[in-house]
Amino acid sequence: MWPAVLVASAGCYLLKVAGLSVPERWLADRRVQRVAGLLPVALLAALIGLQTITSGRAVVVDARLAGVAVAVVAQWRRAPFLVVVVAACATTAVLRALWG
């Protein structure tokens, strides 16, 4: 397992360095600017969807959905970061305690 851990870590690190190292003029293009601005939006939204209603490769609706829904409401009400996350975890934990 160590080779996998080290190779994957090296790959992830090199991607980070590459991102910071590409020529600055790449960012001068308006299209690149728009794409760069929209990428985190798309990736964060996709991660939310995947980690909320999928389990590996299957769609699974469970207490996570309620927790993340609470996070969305808390964020909408401009709650602090810590409140958003704690409220989500607490909601999910309580629902699981009640219904297994």
Added chain:
Amino acid sequence: MIDPARRRAIVRDGVSIGLVTGAYGISFGAVAVAAGLSVAQACALSLLMFTGGSQFAMVGTIAGGGQPFAAVTTAVLLGVRNAFYGLQLASRLGLRGVRRLVGAQLVIDESAAMGATPDDPAEGRLGFWVTGGSVFALWNLATAAGAVGASALEDPGVLGLDVAGPAAFVALLGPRLRARRPWAVALSSAAVAVAVAPLVPAGVPVLVAAGVAVAAGLVRPGAPGVGDEVIGAAAVEHGPPPTDDGSGPDAGEGRP
């Protein structure tokens, strides 16, 4: 020069993100050991890979019986987004030499959001370093604690820790949804990622979502604002109408 009140707010937010992510790190350590990794391997991932999505994807693949090669591929594919974060941060951070090599390791979802969101570059730089540093310190401490205490915290789900990630992503995404185009991209990306998840290897749905952003970004608005209106129409059908999304930080397109 950053206003002292703003500086305190940025530092407080960055440290808060570190604390919350730390709680999430406990669950990573526990999940990694439960997947069959040693405590040292779990800690090495947090130290060397240091990108939660990839780490969870990797141990998830291993736990699901995937080959090490599949686990590596999944982790690296999921890490591609950090390159794009770096692309967005590069001119703002202006790092050279060793500082770039150190700063690169801190490029993650949380630090990129804190670094790229403020209109003021100086605030962005402060947000990047404070958030990246806080998360790095606490994520690693928490991973060690979670890995060591894995038997005590056998199922992180009992504490709801598995929604800490998506909830944190909600908090990071919210401030970016100030116009219709980001709303449309967010909703369509999430829908597409979930839809293809059963069909493709883990890690790929996130890249498909990246494709949505690339496609949307390449569409040139016909006139100022027009492109956003057209794309926004799709968002209105599938999600909260921009006029009703209310009072959240995402509401105002004409934010002062």
